[in-house]
Every structure is written in structure tokens, then in C-alpha cells.
Amino acid sequence: MTQRSHLIACHECDLLQLKIVLPMGGTARCRRCGASLYRHKPGSVQRGLAYALAGLVLFIIANLFPIVGLAVQGERHDTTLYGAVQALWLQNMEAVAALVSATTMLMPALDLGIMIYVLLALHLGRTPPVLYSLLHALQSVRPWSMVEVFMLGLLVSLVKLMHFATVIPGIALWAFGGFILLLIAAAEALNPRDVWAQLGGVQ
Amino acid sequence: MTVAMITAARCGLYACRVCGLVSRPTQAMGTLTCARCSNALYMRAPDSIGRTWAFLIAACILYVPANVLPVMETGSLFGAQTDTIMSGVVYLWTSGSWPLAVVVFFASVTVPLLKMLALAFLLITVQRRSARHPHQRARLYRLVEYVGRWSMLDIYVVTILTALVQIQSLATIRAGPGAMAFGAVVVLTMFAAMAFDPRLIWDPVKEQYG
Numbered sequence: 001m002t003q004r005s006h007l008i009a010c011h012e013c014d015l016l017q018l019k020i021v022l023p024m025g026g027t028a029r030c031r032r033c034g035a036s037l038y039r040h041k042p043g044s045v046q047r048g049l050a051y052a053l054a055g056l057v058l059f060i061i062a063n064l065f066p067i068v069g070l071a072v073q074g075e076r077h078d079t080t081l082y083g084a085v086q087a088l089w090l091q092n093m094e095a096v097a098a099l100v101s102a103t104t105m106l107m108p109a110l111d112l113g114i115m116i117y118v119l120l121a122l123h124l125g126r127t128p129p130v131l132y133s134l135l136h137a138l139q140s141v142r143p144w145s146m147v148e149v150f151m152l153g154l155l156v157s158l159v160k161l162m163h164f165a166t167v168i169p170g171i172a173l174w175a176f177g178g179f180i181l182l183l184i185a186a187a188e189a190l191n192p193r194d195v196w197a198q199l200g201g202v203q
Numbered sequence: 204m205t206v207a208m209i210t211a212a213r214c215g216l217y218a219c220r221v222c223g224l225v226s227r228p229t230q231a232m233g234t235l236t237c238a239r240c241s242n243a244l245y246m247r248a249p250d251s252i253g254r255t256w257a258f259l260i261a262a263c264i265l266y267v268p269a270n271v272l273p274v275m276e277t278g279s280l281f282g283a284q285t286d287t288i289m290s291g292v293v294y295l296w297t298s299g300s301w302p303l304a305v306v307v308f309f310a311s312v313t314v315p316l317l318k319m320l321a322l323a324f325l326l327i328t329v330q331r332r333s334a335r336h337p338h339q340r341a342r343l344y345r346l347v348e349y350v351g352r353w354s355m356l357d358i359y360v361v362t363i364l365t366a367l368v369q370i371q372s373l374a375t376i377r378a379g380p381g382a383m384a385f386g387a388v389v390v391l392t393m394f395a396a397m398a399f400d401p402r403l404i405w406d407p408v409k410e411q412y413g
Binding site (some may be wrong): 004005012013031073084093099132143149191 | 207209210216219222225226229238240241242295298300305306338341344353357360362363367368372377383386387390397399401402404407
């Protein structure tokens with residue numbers, strides 16, 4: 001097996017190009033199709049770690065406390081994220097319940113957990129063998145973590161409900177909003193493609 | 204200025220689809236694996252076109268029940284009511300929240316439809332080995348990949364309404380069978396977009412470029 005770690009092939013059009021040393025904050029783009037190949041962002045590991053750890057705190061709050069409550073004629077009804085999934089499950093909509101819990105709880109949790117581990121390892125300057133599988137896992141998990149879509153869905157349903165009941169936003173709603181921003185910022189700081197480009201070949 | 208442009212595949216080099224490492228495998232036997240991340244190496248994603256078509260056709264079939272069957276069933280003192288994706292949009296529009304109606308219409312109706320049409324278009328042009336407008340088609344693929352997730356919107360709306368509106372004496376909301384079909388359409392179109400290898404768009408393009 002001969003490696004060519006000085007070369008990069010565009011992941012979108014397969015064009016073979018020489019890797020170059022990027023200036024601070026630079027992005028290498030494919031010269032044919034314009035896809036972003038890799039970026040060089042100094043301090044992104046530390047920043048990503050800060051965002052991810054703060055995101056973890058908010059994620060826990062967002063899952064423990066009620067997201068939203070409804071008051072109709074003095075009767076109050078709150079729901080947590082887990083409660084919402086449970087309600088679907090109890091109506092024999094197991095598949096939809098599984099889809100919702102995977103995309104709003106399981107996948108974001110994996111996304112965050114893997115990111116924290118990878119960023120900690122990079123911060124400490126270590127490249128344990130499991131890092132390779134984790135980076136691969138991160139690439140597979142990310143498309144399925146849909147918290148920002150969930151947030152929009154939450155807003156749409158609140159507007160629908162406002163017509164016939166009093167809507168009480170819960171603590172988790174704000175925590176969720178903050179978590180989404182932090183998750184996006186952390187994902188922006190940790191792009192698996194940048195890490196792969198930096199890792200170089202193997203002996 | 205004309206610059207010779209050459210792909211890794213043309214040089215007999217494999218670019219790992221997971222970690223990007225470019226290598227020339229020496230042994231010719233068995234499955235090739237990447238030296239760095241030990242994932243299987245392929246010049247192009249295996250059976251990309253066939254797999255993408257399979258997911259896409261399955262999504263098209265389920266798109267019918269997803270739009271015809273109710274996604275939400277409301278039971279209240281004033282009788283039962285069922286809502287499809289489209290009637291939910293109409294309800295938002297007539298009740299005065301038209302900006303929201305536009306958002307939901309875009310996410311639940313336009314996005315899935317455009318996504319399926321775009322993937323079919325990409326597959327057909329790749330199968331015809333078309334070399335026309337590769338830049339625009341590459342951009343279309345990026346858009347399809349990015350925008351697909353937003354179709355999950357309606358599933359989440361139904362989930363939250365179901366959980367909140369359980370006031371036994373006044374009204375209850377249940378998720379309808381359409382929600383299951385709609386969720387499947389979103390997941391299948393995402394699988395279809397993932398199965399498609401964008402490098403196929405560029406393979407018929409002449410490797411001279413100026």
C-alpha cells in the first residue's frame with residue numbers, strides 16, 4: 001500500500017490536487033468544483049471544546065425540564081421532550097416515536113459526546129486509535145441530528161396552539177435554543193475533514 | 204490558460220471516502236481497505252446509481268400515503284377532525300399566520316418534492332453520461348443534501364401537539380398514519396442523497412479545463 005499523503009482528491013469531483021499549507025483562517029477549495037476541501041483555523045480545538053462543554057450543560061437541562069406547557073380553563077399540562085416521545089409511543093406510533101427520539105435526543109447526544117472526546121484528545125495532543133472510528137462515526141451521526149428543525153417545529157406548534165390556549169414556555173425551551181447555537185458553533189469548529197487533513201499518513 | 208486536470212481514479216489512486224487518504228493499494232486480492240482508517244476502499248461508491256434509485260422509488264411510493272392520509276387526528280367536543288399535511292398549511296394560512304404557512308409549505312411540500320425531482324434529474328444525467336453543466340449539478344446536489352432535513356418539521360409539530368393536547372374533557376390530538384409515511388419519505392430521501400456519489404457527475408467531464 002503506497003500512500004500519497006501530500007495529495008488530496010476532492011470528495012465531490014475526485015480531482016487530484018497537491019495539499020498546500022494554508023494561511024491562518026484559510027480554506028482550501030477544489031479548483032474545479034469549488035467544494036471546501038479543508039480549513040486551517042488556529043485555536044479551533046479550544047473554542048470547539050468550550051462550545052461543546054457549555055452545550056452539554058444546556059442539553060442536560062433541555063432534556064430534564066418541561067419544554068412547554070399549556071393552560072386551558074385552569075388545567076395545566078406540561079411536557080418534556082421525553083414525554084412527547086412517550087405520548088407518540090403510547091398511541092402505537094412506535095416508528096415515529098423512534099424517529100423523533102433518534103433525531104432529537106440520541107443523535108445530538110452522540111454528536112456532542114463524540115465531539116467532546118475527539119476535541120479533548122486533540123487538545124491533549126493525542127491520537128488514540130479509536131479516534132479514527134470516532135471521526136467516522138461523527139460524519140455518519142451529524143446528518144441525523146436535527147435539533148434546529150425540531151426548534152422550528154416547536155415554534156410552529158406553539159403558534160397553532162396560541163389560538164385556543166395559553167402557552168407557557170418552559171426552561172427547557174430556552175435551554176434548547178442555547179444548545180442549538182452552541183452545537184452549531186462546536187460543529188463549525190470541529191469539521192472531521194479538517195482533522196483528517198491534519199492527521200497525515202500512517203507508517 | 205488551460206490546465207490539465209486529472210482525477211485520482213484516472214491515476215489508479217483510491218481516495219478513501221471516509222478519511223480522504225489517497226493511496227495506491229498494492230495487493231490485488233480481496234477487499235481493499237484504507238491504510239489509515241481501515242474502511243473499505245472503492246474508486247466510486249459501490250452500486251451508487253442502483254441504490255439511489257431504490258431509495259428514491261421507495262420514497263416516491265410512500266409520498267402518496269404521506270400526503271393523502273391524515274397526519275393528525277383531533278377529537279374534541281365539536282366532533283372529530285383529521286388533518287393532512289396540506290390541510291395543516293391551509294389552516295395556518297386561513298387563521299392568519301401566513302408567514303408560518305409559507306415556512307411549513309416550503310419545508311413539507313416543496314422540499315420533499317424538489318428533492319425527489321432533483322435526485323431523479325441527477326441520476327438520469329449521470330446515467331446518460333452527460334458532461335453538461337457539472338457546476339450547476341454539483342451545486343444542486345449540495346442543496347439537496349443540505350435542505351432535506353428540514354422536511355422533518357411536520358413530524359415534530361405533530362409530536363408536540365400530540366403531547367400537549369391531551370385534555371381528556373376538551374380535546375385530544377393523535378398522530379395519524381400519514382405521519383408514519385411522511386417520516387419514512389424524509390428518511391428514505393436522506394438515504395437516497397447519501398447513496399449518491401457526486402463524483403459520478405464529474406466523471407464524464409473532460410479533464411481539460413481552462
